[in-house]
Amino acid sequence: MNRTTRTNDRYSRTRTGGSGSGGGRRSGAPTRSAGYGRRPAAPQGEFALPVTMTPALPAAATFEELNLPVEVLRVLTGLGMKEPFPIQGATLPNTLAGRDVLGRGRTGSGKTLAFGLALLARTAGQRAEPRRPLALVLVPTRELAQQVTDALTPYAQSLGLRLTTVVGGMSIGRQAGALRAGAEVVVATPGRLQDLIERGDCHLDRVGVTVLDEADQMADMGFMPQVTQLLDQVRPGGQRMLFSATLDRNVDLLVRRYLHDPVVHSVDPSAGAVTTMEHHVLHVHGTDKHATTTEIAARDGRVIMFLDTKHAVDQLTKHLLNSGVRAAALHGGKSQPQRTRTLAHFKTGHVTVLVATNVAARGIHVDNLDLVVNVDPPTDHKDYLHRGGRTARAGESGSVVTLVTPDQRRGMSRLMRDAGITPQIAQVRSGEAELSRITGAQAPSGVPVVITAPVAERPRRSDSGPRGRRSRPAQGRRTTNRTGTVPGGSRRQSARAGAA
Numbered sequence: 001m002n003r004t005t006r007t008n009d010r011y012s013r014t015r016t017g018g019s020g021s022g023g024g025r026r027s028g029a030p031t032r033s034a035g036y037g038r039r040p041a042a043p044q045g046e047f048a049l050p051v052t053m054t055p056a057l058p059a060a061a062t063f064e065e066l067n068l069p070v071e072v073l074r075v076l077t078g079l080g081m082k083e084p085f086p087i088q089g090a091t092l093p094n095t096l097a098g099r100d101v102l103g104r105g106r107t108g109s110g111k112t113l114a115f116g117l118a119l120l121a122r123t124a125g126q127r128a129e130p131r132r133p134l135a136l137v138l139v140p141t142r143e144l145a146q147q148v149t150d151a152l153t154p155y156a157q158s159l160g161l162r163l164t165t166v167v168g169g170m171s172i173g174r175q176a177g178a179l180r181a182g183a184e185v186v187v188a189t190p191g192r193l194q195d196l197i198e199r200g201d202c203h204l205d206r207v208g209v210t211v212l213d214e215a216d217q218m219a220d221m222g223f224m225p226q227v228t229q230l231l232d233q234v235r236p237g238g239q240r241m242l243f244s245a246t247l248d249r250n251v252d253l254l255v256r257r258y259l260h261d262p263v264v265h266s267v268d269p270s271a272g273a274v275t276t277m278e279h280h281v282l283h284v285h286g287t288d289k290h291a292t293t294t295e296i297a298a299r300d301g302r303v304i305m306f307l308d309t310k311h312a313v314d315q316l317t318k319h320l321l322n323s324g325v326r327a328a329a330l331h332g333g334k335s336q337p338q339r340t341r342t343l344a345h346f347k348t349g350h351v352t353v354l355v356a357t358n359v360a361a362r363g364i365h366v367d368n369l370d371l372v373v374n375v376d377p378p379t380d381h382k383d384y385l386h387r388g389g390r391t392a393r394a395g396e397s398g399s400v401v402t403l404v405t406p407d408q409r410r411g412m413s414r415l416m417r418d419a420g421i422t423p424q425i426a427q428v429r430s431g432e433a434e435l436s437r438i439t440g441a442q443a444p445s446g447v448p449v450v451i452t453a454p455v456a457e458r459p460r461r462s463d464s465g466p467r468g469r470r471s472r473p474a475q476g477r478r479t480t481n482r483t484g485t486v487p488g489g490s491r492r493q494s495a496r497a498g499a500a
Helices: 070-078 086-096 111-123 142-158 172-181 190-198 215-220 224-231 249-258 286-297 310-322 336-348 381-388 406-419 433-439 491-496
Strands: 101-104 135-138 163-166 185-188 209-213 239-244 263-266 277-283 303-306 327-330 353-356 371-374 398-404 424-427
Touching: 070 111, 070 142, 086 101, 086 111, 086 239, 086 263, 101 111, 111 135, 111 142, 111 185, 111 209, 111 239, 135 224, 142 163, 142 185, 142 336, 163 172, 163 190, 172 190, 185 190, 190 224, 209 215, 215 224, 215 239, 215 249, 215 381, 224 249, 239 249, 277 406, 277 433, 286 303, 286 310, 286 371, 286 398, 286 433, 310 327, 310 353, 327 336, 336 353, 371 381, 381 398, 381 406, 398 406, 398 433
Parallel strands: 101 239, 101 263, 135 185, 135 209, 163 185, 209 239, 277 398, 277 424, 303 353, 303 371, 327 353, 371 398
Antiparallel strands: none
8 A cells, every 4th residue: 555545544535626727826816704714514523625626736746846946946956855755746736836725644744844845935035024924834832843943944044034933931032032033934832922922022914824733733732712813813815724634623623714725635644554654552461561661661772652641751761760771751841951952862862762741742753763652552543643653754664562451452442443553462571572572672781871861941931822721731942053954963854854
């Protein structure tokens, strides 16, 4: 099965839509209000695809076929990128033509460049006034904001476009200063952007291209009120692009309200369709789960381990360090400098085990990560898909392993059905060859290790969430150098960062 199809998936083939004959939005296009193009509600649990009239433009097989600026093509060539990923090839002809696009693709399928190249190309040659950006990318977490920034920076620099990242956990004064100096493109989390607007440091009335990335997570995190308030402020009649790994009723509401006759594409939609990804459910005894987890963590190579709570993450990390495993914790209770340092250590191999809550389930890209372990099984199939999306990215191979105790087996079977996945199931115990065969598990050295701790920082006001809620997963920062790569990373990693 190739990456563009998936059986038993209602969005498995590229669908068509859009208005006009493939051209961009003209000055005489209808002015869009907040309720423009609303349709009757779909039955509960169903996603109503927009009624479409005009076929999508043909997909592009190479970047050279696209109407991209020569500067962008030069960067792509320099990074060794000649052929677009399926979702890029399918959507870019339409996004470059100025059409609204609804794109569904799993994390790692290339969504960042799918919207980013079009956004930059359509903004090229323009100059933003102070406090008035021309293009906006909304993302749910700091980590994803950092990844999008890293991926787009080399292309923005080639076009002379100023790109600013606006997220919580960082100095709001510096972000306000960057907006006052003028920035054509803003990558932002909803709460911090709303804060800057309320301060008068940002106005969205000149934004002509708007992107919602990982729209389903923004809905799941309760950002819908903020997202709609922000979308109501961008320029009427501008281009809107919405990308999401899943399309449920919350995303349906955004599509109905803000996208005008979008071209709808679904490419490589689910982790369950990735042939390079293996799914294992390992039945373990509750009394043996701790030892099993430790042996998997002691394997050669990097691994991300997911647990449900910050306390559990901290406890497992401490245990692994005492057992001789180079582990580090990542969760919303860490300061942004700590989280940035931890991710840098993990990407460079200084840390081999990243122990995390769902804060790491989206927006983190690490090359050659071949194992994700659900120490605590997720409670929702979407969380499973996003956790698993950290591996087998951009055509690489990888495995997702879930440790399941007897009382969790029924719930896990239901979750896998909902995710459309048929896993390999095995009964394992610590120290057994089968566990080592599947995961590479081995006995830890037992010699305690010390990882240089990130410098603690005085807590700052967090990125404000929905009214009445101030505590939620934190968001990423911009840490790129002049080549657009992550510190400690390579130009190839920068190119692969487009597979968000």
